[in-house]
Amino acid sequence: MSKTPPTGTGHDSAPTMKSGAQCVIDGLVHAGCEVLFGYPGGAVLDIFNCLYDAPFRFILARHEQGAVHMADGYARATGKPGCCLVTSGPGATNTVTGLATAHMDGIPLICLTGQVALNMIGNDAFQEADVIGITRPVTKHNFLVRDADDLPDILAKAFYIATTGKPGPVVIDLPKNVQKQKTAAVPPETVSMRAYHPDVPINPAEIEQFAEMINQAERPLLYVGGGAIAGDAPQRIAELAHRANIPVCTTLMGLGAFPEDDPLSLRMVGMHGSVAANYAVDHCDLLISAGARFDDRVTGKISTFASRAKIVHIDIDRSSIGKSVQTDLGVQGYLDPVLTAVLPLVKPAEHAAWLEQVNRWKSRFPFAYPTPEGVLMPQYVIEQIYEVSQGRALITTDVGQNQMWATQFFRYTRPRSFISSGGLGTMGFGLPASIGVQIGRPDEQVICITGDGGAQMNFQELVVAVEHNLPLVVVILNNGYLGMVRQWQELFYGKRYAGVMLSQHGRLPNEGIDENPVYLPDFVKLAEAHGAKTCRITRPDEVAPALRQALEERTTWVIECIVAPEANVFPIIPPGQHVDEMINRTV
Amino acid sequence: MKHIINCLVENQPGVLARIVGLISGRGYNIETLNVGPTADPTVSKMTIVVPGDAHVIAQVTHQLSKQVDVIEVVNMTNRRHIDRELLLVRVATQNHIMRAELVDLAALFMARVVAVQEDSVTIQMIGNQETVSDFLRLLKPYTVIDISRTGTIAVGRESSDPTVLK
Numbered sequence: 001m002s003k004t005p006p007t008g009t010g011h012d013s014a015p016t017m018k019s020g021a022q023c024v025i026d027g028l029v030h031a032g033c034e035v036l037f038g039y040p041g042g043a044v045l046d047i048f049n050c051l052y053d054a055p056f057r058f059i060l061a062r063h064e065q066g067a068v069h070m071a072d073g074y075a076r077a078t079g080k081p082g083c084c085l086v087t088s089g090p091g092a093t094n095t096v097t098g099l100a101t102a103h104m105d106g107i108p109l110i111c112l113t114g115q116v117a118l119n120m121i122g123n124d125a126f127q128e129a130d131v132i133g134i135t136r137p138v139t140k141h142n143f144l145v146r147d148a149d150d151l152p153d154i155l156a157k158a159f160y161i162a163t164t165g166k167p168g169p170v171v172i173d174l175p176k177n178v179q180k181q182k183t184a185a186v187p188p189e190t191v192s193m194r195a196y197h198p199d200v201p202i203n204p205a206e207i208e209q210f211a212e213m214i215n216q217a218e219r220p221l222l223y224v225g226g227g228a229i230a231g232d233a234p235q236r237i238a239e240l241a242h243r244a245n246i247p248v249c250t251t252l253m254g255l256g257a258f259p260e261d262d263p264l265s266l267r268m269v270g271m272h273g274s275v276a277a278n279y280a281v282d283h284c285d286l287l288i289s290a291g292a293r294f295d296d297r298v299t300g301k302i303s304t305f306a307s308r309a310k311i312v313h314i315d316i317d318r319s320s321i322g323k324s325v326q327t328d329l330g331v332q333g334y335l336d337p338v339l340t341a342v343l344p345l346v347k348p349a350e351h352a353a354w355l356e357q358v359n360r361w362k363s364r365f366p367f368a369y370p371t372p373e374g375v376l377m378p379q380y381v382i383e384q385i386y387e388v389s390q391g392r393a394l395i396t397t398d399v400g401q402n403q404m405w406a407t408q409f410f411r412y413t414r415p416r417s418f419i420s421s422g423g424l425g426t427m428g429f430g431l432p433a434s435i436g437v438q439i440g441r442p443d444e445q446v447i448c449i450t451g452d453g454g455a456q457m458n459f460q461e462l463v464v465a466v467e468h469n470l471p472l473v474v475v476i477l478n479n480g481y482l483g484m485v486r487q488w489q490e491l492f493y494g495k496r497y498a499g500v501m502l503s504q505h506g507r508l509p510n511e512g513i514d515e516n517p518v519y520l521p522d523f524v525k526l527a528e529a530h531g532a533k534t535c536r537i538t539r540p541d542e543v544a545p546a547l548r549q550a551l552e553e554r555t556t557w558v559i560e561c562i563v564a565p566e567a568n569v570f571p572i573i574p575p576g577q578h579v580d581e582m583i584n585r586t587v
Numbered sequence: 588m589k590h591i592i593n594c595l596v597e598n599q600p601g602v603l604a605r606i607v608g609l610i611s612g613r614g615y616n617i618e619t620l621n622v623g624p625t626a627d628p629t630v631s632k633m634t635i636v637v638p639g640d641a642h643v644i645a646q647v648t649h650q651l652s653k654q655v656d657v658i659e660v661v662n663m664t665n666r667r668h669i670d671r672e673l674l675l676v677r678v679a680t681q682n683h684i685m686r687a688e689l690v691d692l693a694a695l696f697m698a699r700v701v702a703v704q705e706d707s708v709t710i711q712m713i714g715n716q717e718t719v720s721d722f723l724r725l726l727k728p729y730t731v732i733d734i735s736r737t738g739t740i741a742v743g744r745e746s747s748d749p750t751v752l753k
């Protein structure tokens with residue numbers, strides 16, 4: 001079908017010939033691409049040549065990893081597939097972390113990589129890498145294009161695969177000679193693939209059983225994951241929760257899928273989740289997993305997870321059902337139609353005793369932290385971000401303590417308002433992702449919460465925010481440590497702080513630094529050098545004014561907060577353990 | 588328990604690597620793997636023998652089914668089916684008595700002698716995995732010079748079984 005030339009208008013029946021490179025641009029336009037992130041190189045020069053006249057925006061990153069995270073942030077914030085373009089060899093290998101990040105979290109990405117000419121593949125040519133082999137385990141699918149005639153079809157398939165079923169990243173590897181090859185092929189009208197059928201029909205028997213289980217439950221609990229956001233199901237989740245008075249906890253990826261200011265919200269579940277959410281999982285008699293996948297950071301010890309409950313698992317990915325926990329009912333399908341089908345069968349219910357119980361937990365065990373006089377606590381910074389932005393900011397995070405505090409001390413009320421690397425836990429994600437978020441949602445206020453460790457991975461991308469005059473505010477919680485690792489060393493390894501001090505002061509002898517009580521880099525100078533406005537704050541009373549100024553100026557800001565060096569994230573359920581082992585030192 | 592999984596895939600470059608990478612990347616073992624053409628030139632059939640409990644096999648099946656290039660996955664172990672493998676084995680023969688013993692043994696298993704040298708015979712045998720293993724066990728007293736075994740291939744017995752796509 002793709003090889004049929006356009007029928008043309010009037011008498012001109014000669015097909016329009018164009019280069020493979022032009023086909024790539026046209027395929028992106030055809031798929032609705034509005035912005036492309038990337039970095040050029042020898043093997044993609046033909047595409048960049050066509051990019052010169054392309055009708056969409058191109059954002060030049062400063063590292064290919066940054067480009068993928070930007071496309072990823074754009075996709076998470078908008079729900080549209082993120083697109084990026086990089087060169088062969090090192091350009092392509094630099095995308096691997098970003099692809100794996102998107103793959104774990106089910107984020108739709110199209111990653112176009114240059115490749116050496118087909119006749120050079122396998123010859124150890126300059127900037128050659130086996131990109132198809134390298135990216136296979138970290139993508140939903142990948143394509144090596146061997147003939148420009150196939151290009152429009154492959155591009156259409158790539159977008160289809162990336163955005164349907166459980167979404168994910170798709171790589172298209174584009175040999176240089178294919179970019180130059182002339183073709184008359186045009187994008188196909190529709191995509192159909194013999195071996196890929198993402199649409200799953202709803203099974204009425206399963207829906208009836210599901211409804212019956214809800215109606216019989218005395219202590220039901222909704223456990224909502226990133227699939228609820230990917231599947232645009234927050235509305236149905238709210239309807240189900242309110243119809244039968246079912247409390248709701250979310251995973252990290254599910255934050256925002258159910259408003260955290262709703263009385264039924266128990267907020268985040270898992271290792272650093274709320275006490276109420278984790279107790280509710282332990283005590284419920286029906287656990288409804290809606291687009292979540294029972295990650296080990298949620299379940300802890302599998303054998304005692306939700307041990308009093310029947311488990312219903314709704315997931316579009318069949319392989320996810322029953323993978324980690326035994327389920328009593330697996331429902332494969334898109335979340336929204338499944339919930340829409342079950343809602344009319346669900347009887348209104350009060351669950352008064354159960355709600356009273358969970359509300360007791362909520363009021364007795366809120367997220368809290370010690371507040372020593374005059375000390376700038378990282379949790380306080382997050383609370384102030386919530387206050388000053390009136391809870392309306394889009395929050396992106398890096399990975400570690402900064403990420404967990406961002407989940408605990410900000411309340412998420414809208415889907416796609418919390419952007420974070422969940423499954424892979426990729427440090428260096430936050431800053432480039434927030435650039436993609438801000439580009440995709442220009443009218444929103446984006447605040448990137450990061451640590452001093454994560455900020456040093458991909459800081460170079462700050463210039464992209466500055467040159468596009470993005471009103472992005474980056475808040476660095478600088479505690480001089482790789483904080484989450486330090487916390488584990490404190491709690492589980494006898495406080496032996498190996499390899500976690502970012503301050504030169506007090507480093508271990510075998511880390512080979514002479515006593516030199518200086519912190520490097522100087523983030524304020526670094527931000528200035530990148531062209532951003534910046535300040536350093538050290539006292540609690542400086543936080544709100546600095547944030548207010550940054551938000552009002554609507555320009556790129558970096559606020560470095562020198563926070564308590566050894567603050568910990570509590571509660572914590574130690575890895576692989578039951579909720580009873582929870583440590584919660586909040587005073 | 589071992590499971591025989593038949594997998595119809597798009598006959599395209601890289602699909603074998605994708606399937607093998609998937610199975611090894613998720614920590615499952617492949618005991619044997621065969622790939623061959625089908626009546627439809629665009630489709631290949633892989634027969635994968637995987638040891639594991641029901642949970643492992645369910646995961647393998649679902650993970651395979653999820654692949655964009657995988658058309659159909661059938662666990663043959665759960666169905667009436669015929670499975671076979673081919674063995675070629677060369678055994679040293681010091682004298683004609685030994686050679687005669689081996690010819691007899693082969694006949695018992697309906698195996699055939701396909702090559703004879705002064706000091707060896709080569710036997711071809713077709714059977715299911717168990718029969719082939721039995722035969723090899725009976726060859727233990729002899730000096731086996733070389734063995735080549737295909738993995739298992741399997742086909743369903745019922746007319747309703749999926750074969751090759753129309």
